[in-house]
Amino acid sequence: MLTDRTVEPLIYADVDLNFIDGSAVWVTSIVETLSQNENIKPTLLLKSPNKRGILLNQLIEKENVNIIDPWDEENRKKFSHLFNKEQKGQRLQPEEACKIVDLLDQENNYDFFVVRGYKLSQLISQNYTFSYRTWFYLTDFPQDTESLTDKDIRNLKIIYKNSSCLACQTPVLVNYFKDLLQEEFIEEEKFVYLPPMIPNITEHNYSFSNKNNRLIYAGKFAPYWKIPDMFLLFNEIRNDQLEFVVIGDKFHNFPYTENYPDKVTDILNGSNRIKWKKALHRNEVQEEIQKSDLGISWRDKELDDSKEISTKVLEYGLHGKPVIMNRNKLHEDVFGVEYPLFANSEEEFKEKVEAAFSNPEVYKQAAEKVFEVSQRHTFQSVSKYLEPTIREKISQNEKHKNMQTRVFDKTNIVFAGHDLKFAKILIDYFDSSEDFNVKMDQWNGHNTHDEQYSKDCLAWADVIVAEWGLGNAVWYSNNKNDDQTMIVRMHLQEKDTDYPKEVKWDAVAKIVFIAPKLKEEMLDTFEFLDEDKTKIIYNLVDTNRLSKPNLPNSRFNIGIQGIVPSRKRLDIAIDIFKELWKKDHRYTLFIKGKLPNEYKWLWARDEEKNYYLKTFHEMNTSEFGNAIVYEGWGDVSEWYPKLGFVLSVSDFESFHLSVAEGMASRTVPVIRNWSGATELYPDKYIFTDVQEAISLIQSYEKTTDEDFDIETNELRDFIVKYYDKDVICKQWQSLINKLTRERKT
Numbered sequence: 001m002l003t004d005r006t007v008e009p010l011i012y013a014d015v016d017l018n019f020i021d022g023s024a025v026w027v028t029s030i031v032e033t034l035s036q037n038e039n040i041k042p043t044l045l046l047k048s049p050n051k052r053g054i055l056l057n058q059l060i061e062k063e064n065v066n067i068i069d070p071w072d073e074e075n076r077k078k079f080s081h082l083f084n085k086e087q088k089g090q091r092l093q094p095e096e097a098c099k100i101v102d103l104l105d106q107e108n109n110y111d112f113f114v115v116r117g118y119k120l121s122q123l124i125s126q127n128y129t130f131s132y133r134t135w136f137y138l139t140d141f142p143q144d145t146e147s148l149t150d151k152d153i154r155n156l157k158i159i160y161k162n163s164s165c166l167a168c169q170t171p172v173l174v175n176y177f178k179d180l181l182q183e184e185f186i187e188e189e190k191f192v193y194l195p196p197m198i199p200n201i202t203e204h205n206y207s208f209s210n211k212n213n214r215l216i217y218a219g220k221f222a223p224y225w226k227i228p229d230m231f232l233l234f235n236e237i238r239n240d241q242l243e244f245v246v247i248g249d250k251f252h253n254f255p256y257t258e259n260y261p262d263k264v265t266d267i268l269n270g271s272n273r274i275k276w277k278k279a280l281h282r283n284e285v286q287e288e289i290q291k292s293d294l295g296i297s298w299r300d301k302e303l304d305d306s307k308e309i310s311t312k313v314l315e316y317g318l319h320g321k322p323v324i325m326n327r328n329k330l331h332e333d334v335f336g337v338e339y340p341l342f343a344n345s346e347e348e349f350k351e352k353v354e355a356a357f358s359n360p361e362v363y364k365q366a367a368e369k370v371f372e373v374s375q376r377h378t379f380q381s382v383s384k385y386l387e388p389t390i391r392e393k394i395s396q397n398e399k400h401k402n403m404q405t406r407v408f409d410k411t412n413i414v415f416a417g418h419d420l421k422f423a424k425i426l427i428d429y430f431d432s433s434e435d436f437n438v439k440m441d442q443w444n445g446h447n448t449h450d451e452q453y454s455k456d457c458l459a460w461a462d463v464i465v466a467e468w469g470l471g472n473a474v475w476y477s478n479n480k481n482d483d484q485t486m487i488v489r490m491h492l493q494e495k496d497t498d499y500p501k502e503v504k505w506d507a508v509a510k511i512v513f514i515a516p517k518l519k520e521e522m523l524d525t526f527e528f529l530d531e532d533k534t535k536i537i538y539n540l541v542d543t544n545r546l547s548k549p550n551l552p553n554s555r556f557n558i559g560i561q562g563i564v565p566s567r568k569r570l571d572i573a574i575d576i577f578k579e580l581w582k583k584d585h586r587y588t589l590f591i592k593g594k595l596p597n598e599y600k601w602l603w604a605r606d607e608e609k610n611y612y613l614k615t616f617h618e619m620n621t622s623e624f625g626n627a628i629v630y631e632g633w634g635d636v637s638e639w640y641p642k643l644g645f646v647l648s649v650s651d652f653e654s655f656h657l658s659v660a661e662g663m664a665s666r667t668v669p670v671i672r673n674w675s676g677a678t679e680l681y682p683d684k685y686i687f688t689d690v691q692e693a694i695s696l697i698q699s700y701e702k703t704t705d706e707d708f709d710i711e712t713n714e715l716r717d718f719i720v721k722y723y724d725k726d727v728i729c730k731q732w733q734s735l736i737n738k739l740t741r742e743r744k745t
Contacts, residue, residue, distance in 0.1 A: 317370030517676025
């Protein structure tokens with residue numbers, strides 16, 4: 001007996017059960033498995049209304065299963081205040097699902113939760129205290145290190161820390177997560193092996209032999225699932241005795257193929273030997289498998305690193321059917337290296353189909369092996385296997401039941417603005433913190449936005465950071481509540497607009513400037529700004545990302561990043577480069593960023609257009625024109641290592657991030673004496689005229705590689721010390737913490 005009382009878990013997956021695929025089948029399987037024990041009464045919360053009933057009908061008939069449809073009339077009224085105001089269609093969004101689960105828990109005090117979905121898991125683990133009773137099943141988490149990001153690692157650590165456990169489909173996935181966590185002490189009880197689950201089977205007496213010459217595929221239609229490849233190859237096999245039964249009607253067109261559903265449908269309908277059954281109830285699928293002889297689970301090589309076993313492989317096997325599947329490490333570990341029906345190439349696929357139907361020994365060997373593995377995965381088998389774990393988890397979870405505090409004490413921050421690229425590092429920093437929740441309100445322009453979304457963000461926020469003091473600052477300052485903290489970060493662009501005059505500055509707690517000179521100019525321009533509310537927090541640089549080694553022979557490469565508008569003074573850059581190139585043809589100028597004619601607003605201004613036409617004419621007709629390389633926007637961490645020097649020749653700048661990024665990349669800056677430059681960067685690299693800039697660059701022609709490396713490392717150290725993201729982000733966090741404390745008192 002599991003316990004002396006009824007155990008009540010709640011299951012929710014970010015999966016629409018009206019579409020039949022492996023993830024949908026898994027949802028009903030975990031409910032079926034838990035309900036095998038009469039002491040367990042699982043509740044299944046649906047993402048969407050039950051419109052088709054194909055998967056749910058069997059569960060509806062079970063007395064110890066409770067199904068909640070949030071879209072039926074009674075529940076829709078009950079949950080209406082939790083739905084997003086812009087709700088489109090009847091499908092729960094992860095944020096809505098979290099709120100509903102939390103409300104249901106307050107009413108029913110569930111023993112544990114099983115949730116599936118990476119985004120859903122992030123939201124629960126970072127916000128809701130019921131996460132301590134939650135089993136997180138992460139199938140859509142990146143399963144290869146190439147697609148993994150630092151943010152994924154941070155999310156995984158939070159999910160692990162705030163969970164009851166991570167439920168994993170294979171031991172391989174358990175070890176993968178453990179390796180990623182890199183914890184000194186791993187809590188083994190926080191990892192539960194939750195194997196694939198397949199229907200129970202009655203008494204059997206299989207002969208493990210072919211009877212009907214019938215192949216079967218049941219599942220979704222997707223290019224990576226070798227659809228329609230397997231159908232086309234089947235049609236090439238010259239054996240009129242063979243028949244291919246196909247079950248399913250869900251199309252997942254990724255990677256995108258033009259007219260994919262139509263192409264697949266035409267192939268299925270165009271072959272006399274292919275019998276397309278479309279969507280069937282799960283018991284009907286089992287009947288079709290029983291009447292078939294060879295299961296197909298052949299996939300693209302891109303999925304060979306998957307750490308999950310296909311449930312369909314096990315379902316085929318439990319009915320005594322062999323399966324054609326890819327040879328990969330996981331399959332070799334589970335089914336053995338000698339399994340006879342592995343196929344990777346198209347030729348192998350056809351060969352294995354023919355071998356299965358022409359060689360009884362091959363058929364029998366493969367069928368027996370898959371059957372042996374599959375027996376361990378029935379609902380009853382997995383239910384018995386899970387009993388000790390459930391008993392232990394219920395005991396551990398007692399302290400987390402009846403919790404009065406429903407959400408973690410976090411600060412909700414909204415970053416709002418039309419251009420958030422300069423704030424991206426800052427946004428990522430707070431987004432990865434366990435103490436903050438972050439939303440972005442991306443405006444379409446200085447004064448255009450989705451007002452309903454902005455209202456939703458405002459209702460949610462504790463802190464508003466207006467990136468730029470433009471229309472975003474006007475709207476938020478005039479709509480925020482007194483108990484919300486607002487910060488405006490000013491740049492240079494605001495100086496030539498009237499938006500600062502429309503901001504309700506009494507509602508703003510702090511005005512942040514990225515440089516001292518910028519603050520001075522803004523206070524002179526807008527005399528109504530309260531200097532006591534101002535604070536300087538410099539722009540920030542991701543120095544770790546910009547730490548790649550410089551390429552050989554980079555000393556004669558000069559770069560300029562961003563040449564629009566004309567105040568960036570491309571003509572001065574050309575004057576400097578021209579004289580250098582005349583004396584030494586090894587010099588090359590790299591121009592990074594969009595060309596001026598790519599900006600419609602700028603090209604419509606005659607003064608700007610004429611400036612660039614004149615400048616580019618000189619460049620293109622000059623003898624040094626072939627020594628100039630134009631490059632679009634891209635990863636600057638890949639660009640700077642090929643440079644020896646980076647130019648900053650503008651008429652004026654507030655900070656000029658490209659200088660700081662270049663220095664962090666061990667590139668020598670050559671900075672025109674624009675107002676405020678000396679307060680930000682070392683005097684040695686600041687020039688007042690073209691000849692001085694030329695002399696500065698030429699002075700390094702005789703510098704040894706060793707001395708050049710020493711100096712450029714010192715330049716990097718300067719940026720790390722004053723402008724590194726860790727330094728600046730901590731200043732922002734300190735400011736926000738201080739302001740929120742003051743607001744609460």
